[in-house]
Every structure is written in structure tokens, then in C-alpha cells.
Amino acid sequence: MVPVVDAAPARAKTTGRTVEQERAIARCIKHASLGRGWLEKTLWGLRDQEAGWIGAEVPNKNGSHDLGPLQINSWWVPKIATMTGKPARSVRYWLQYDPCFGAEAARWIFLSALEASGDYWTAIGIYHSPTGWRQRRYSSAVAVHLVRRFGPNVFSETR
Numbered sequence: 692m693v694p695v696v697d698a699a700p701a702r703a704k705t706t707g708r709t710v711e712q713e714r715a716i717a718r719c720i721k722h723a724s725l726g727r728g729w730l731e732k733t734l735w736g737l738r739d740q741e742a743g744w745i746g747a748e749v750p751n752k753n754g755s756h757d758l759g760p761l762q763i764n765s766w767w768v769p770k771i772a773t774m775t776g777k778p779a780r781s782v783r784y785w786l787q788y789d790p791c792f793g794a795e796a797a798r799w800i801f802l803s804a805l806e807a808s809g810d811y812w813t814a815i816g817i818y819h820s821p822t823g824w825r826q827r828r829y830s831s832a833v834a835v836h837l838v839r840r841f842g843p844n845v846f847s848e849t850r
Contacts, residue, residue, distance in 0.1 A: 712745045716760045716790045723794035730798065732841055737761055737797055737818060739836035740829070748787055758786040759793040763800070771796055 720738060724731035741762035743749070749757040756765045763786050771786075772779040785792035797818070804817035815833050816826020837845045 708744050712790075716745070716794070719791035719794040722791060723798045725798075729846060730802075732837060732845060733801060733815070734761075734794060734797060735840055736815070736833040736837040737801070739840060740833045745790055746788055758783065759788065760790050761793045761797040763793060763796055767796065767800065771799075774799075 716738065720734045721731060724734055738761055741757070741760070743757065743760040743762040745760060747757065747759055747762065749762065751757065751764070757763065758765060765783060765786075768779050768783045768786065772782045775782065786796060787793075801814055801818050804814035805811065808814050808817060812830045812834075813826065816823075816830045819829035820826055
């Protein structure tokens with residue numbers, strides 16, 4: 692994962708989404724998908740469900756925060772820091788402000804869950820929560836977003 696340093700705006704606490712930021716997020720999702728259409732669609736499903744923005748830091752009841760456009764939980768920061776050999780403080784900043792770092796982290800979280808579970812929808816759920824009922828609810832919500840964005844035959848074409 693390579694951070695895109697110039698993609699980070701000033702530390703705004705608002706959801707001031709701009710066309711430029713949305714384009715940056717779209718470019719990052721495209722890049723993170725590694726040319727795999729199904730993976731790009733998956734990342735869009737996660738993005739649409741999470742509805743984050745560059746600079747997002749949304750508190751959760753358990754004291755963690757959801758960071759950036761793909762709302763990656765701060766629980767992942769130490770694991771990603773260890774994996775990348777980068778300081779946790781930097782990883783947290785990149786997840787919050789660098790849409791490409793966030794998209795690549797989202798890809799890694801999802802693909803790791805897919806490898807561990809062997810099931811696409813379970814992996815979607817694991818992206819959100821370790822709890823089974825929350826996973827099922829989340830997967831259903833992502834499915835709605837996928838159909839809304841790509842149509843009812845979202846995965847009928849293979850690429």
C-alpha cells in the first residue's frame with residue numbers, strides 16, 4: 692500500500708465532499724481492484740454502504756472510530772501497521788485522509804476474509820463485524836447497494 696500524500700485535504704470535521712474528492716476515491720477504488728471487475732464492484736458496494744469521505748473519523752460506541760471513505764475501523768490500525776512496517780499513527784492518518792491507502796486496506800481486509808471464509812457474502816460481512824448476525828445484516832445492505840449501482844445482474848458478467 693503506497694500512500695498518496697497530496698490527496699489529503701485540510702483536517703476538516705465536516706462531510707464536505709467535493710467532486711474532486713469523489714473522483715479521487717473513484718480512481719483509488721479502480722486502482723485497488725487490480726483490474727478485476729468483480730473486486731471493483733465489491734469495493735464500490737462497501738464504499739456505498741459505508742458512505743465515508745476523505746477526512747472522516749466517525750466514533751463508535753465501543754471507543755473505536757471508522758476512518759476515511761471506506762470507514763475502516765481503527766481496530767485495524769495496529770494490524771495494518773505491523774503488516775506494512777509503518778507507524779500506527781501514520782496508518783491511522785492514511786486511512787482517514789488517503790483514499791488510495793484506504794481502498795487498498797479495504798481490498799486487503801475483504802480478500803483476507805474471503806480467503807479465510809471461502810464465501811463471498813461472509814467476507815463482505817466480516818469487513819464490517821466479527822458477529823454473525825451483524826455480518827448477515829451488513830451483507831444484505833451491501834447487496835442492495837450493488838444492485839442499485841450496477842443493476843440486478845451485477846455479477847452475471849465475469850471479468
